Amino acid sequence: MAQIQWFPGHMAKAIRQFEENISLVDIVFEVIDARIPYSSQNPEIKRISSAKPHLYILTKKDLADPNMTNKWLEFFNQTDNPAIAVDAKTKFGINNVLKTIMPILKPKLDHEKQKGMKKRPIRAISIGVPNVGKSTVLNRLVNRRAAQVGNRPGVTKGQQWLKSGEKFELLDTPGILWPKFQSQEVANKLALTGAIKNTAYHADDIALYALKMIRGLNTNQFAKRYRLTEDDFNLSDVDLLMKITKNVGMRDDFERGSQRIIQDFRSAKIGRFTLDIPGLERNND
Numbered sequence: 001m002a003q004i005q006w007f008p009g010h011m012a013k014a015i016r017q018f019e020e021n022i023s024l025v026d027i028v029f030e031v032i033d034a035r036i037p038y039s040s041q042n043p044e045i046k047r048i049s050s051a052k053p054h055l056y057i058l059t060k061k062d063l064a065d066p067n068m069t070n071k072w073l074e075f076f077n078q079t080d081n082p083a084i085a086v087d088a089k090t091k092f093g094i095n096n097v098l099k100t101i102m103p104i105l106k107p108k109l110d111h112e113k114q115k116g117m118k119k120r121p122i123r124a125i126s127i128g129v130p131n132v133g134k135s136t137v138l139n140r141l142v143n144r145r146a147a148q149v150g151n152r153p154g155v156t157k158g159q160q161w162l163k164s165g166e167k168f169e170l171l172d173t174p175g176i177l178w179p180k181f182q183s184q185e186v187a188n189k190l191a192l193t194g195a196i197k198n199t200a201y202h203a204d205d206i207a208l209y210a211l212k213m214i215r216g217l218n219t220n221q222f223a224k225r226y227r228l229t230e231d232d233f234n235l236s237d238v239d240l241l242m243k244i245t246k247n248v249g250m251r252d253d254f255e256r257g258s259q260r261i262i263q264d265f266r267s268a269k270i271g272r273f274t275l276d277i278p279g280l281e282r283n284n285d
C-alpha cells in the first residue's frame, strides 16, 4: 500500500496564521469527526492551542455509530475540555455550543465587566482537518451561509471572520493536516472519511481498508446493499471487493467498485460506523 501524504503549502501557511491569531480568541472550537474522534485530532493544533479553553465539536454524528458517540462524549467529558456532538447539516446539537461554553468563559467575561469594559461578542476560532464541517458549524452559529462549504477537502482557502450581531465573532480557517501522519492507520481513516483529497491515495487501498474495518460490523445493511450471501463473508478482502464490484454492476472495474464502497461508507448507506475506540487508539501509533 502506498504511503499517504498531503501537506500543501497553504496548510503550512494556515498553521502560521493560527499561531498568530490564537491570542485574539476566547476559545478554540476543535472540530473533529464523530466517526474518527481520535484520528481527526491534529497534534499540531494541540501544540499551538493547549493553553486556550477548548470545546471539542464532534461533527457528522448522523453518520457515526450512536453508541460509540456516547462513549466518546463520556471519554472527553472526563477531561478538562468538554465535547458535544452535532449533526451540522440539520443543525441538531448546535444550541449546545453556547450552553457548554458560557460556564467556561463566564469568569473571564465577568472580570471584564467588573473592570468596566464594554460587553463584547465571544470570539472563537474553528480549527480541524479538511472537510470535517468547520465552516458548516460556524454558519449554523451565525445563522446564515456566511462561509462557503462543500463536500470535498480544501474548500476554505484562507481565514475569515464571521460575525453575528452581538453574540459571536468566529474565525473560520482552512482545514489542516499534519506534515507526517503518526501512522498510516490514521491516514487511512482520514482518507476514508474524506479529509484527504482523492489524488493523494489509491481508491482500492482505501476500499480494502474499509472492508477490513467494517465487514464484521452491521452485516445486515452491508450484505443487503451489496447482495452478499453468508458464504461471501468467508472471502478474503480482495475477493470480497471483486464480488461487490460485480454485484453493483461494474463487472471487473475495481477502481469504480472501490469508489462506490468509499462513497457508500461516507453517506452511511452501508451503516453508521465509528472507527476509533476511546482509550485504545493511542496503542495503534
Ligand SMILES: Nc1nc2c(ncn2[C@@H]2O[C@H](COP(=O)(O)OP(=O)(O)OP(=O)(O)O)[C@@H](O)[C@H]2O)c(=O)[nH]1
Pocket: 059, 060, 061, 062, 063, 086, 087, 088, 089, 090, 128, 129, 130, 131, 132, 133, 134, 135, 136, 137, 148, 149, 150, 151, 152, 153, 154, 155, 156, 157, 173, 174, 175, 176
Ligand atoms: N452528514 C453530515 N454532513 C456534514 C456535517 N457537517 C458538515 N457536513 C458536510 O460536510 C461537508 C464539508 O463541510 P464544510 O463545512 O465545508 O467542511 P470544512 O471543515 O469547512 O472543510 P474545508 O474548508 O475544506 O476544510 C459538506 O458537504 C457539509 O454539508 C454533519 O454533521 N453531518
Ligand SMILES: [Mg+2]
Pocket: 134, 135, 136, 148, 149, 155, 156, 173, 174, 175
Ligand atoms: Mg471550510
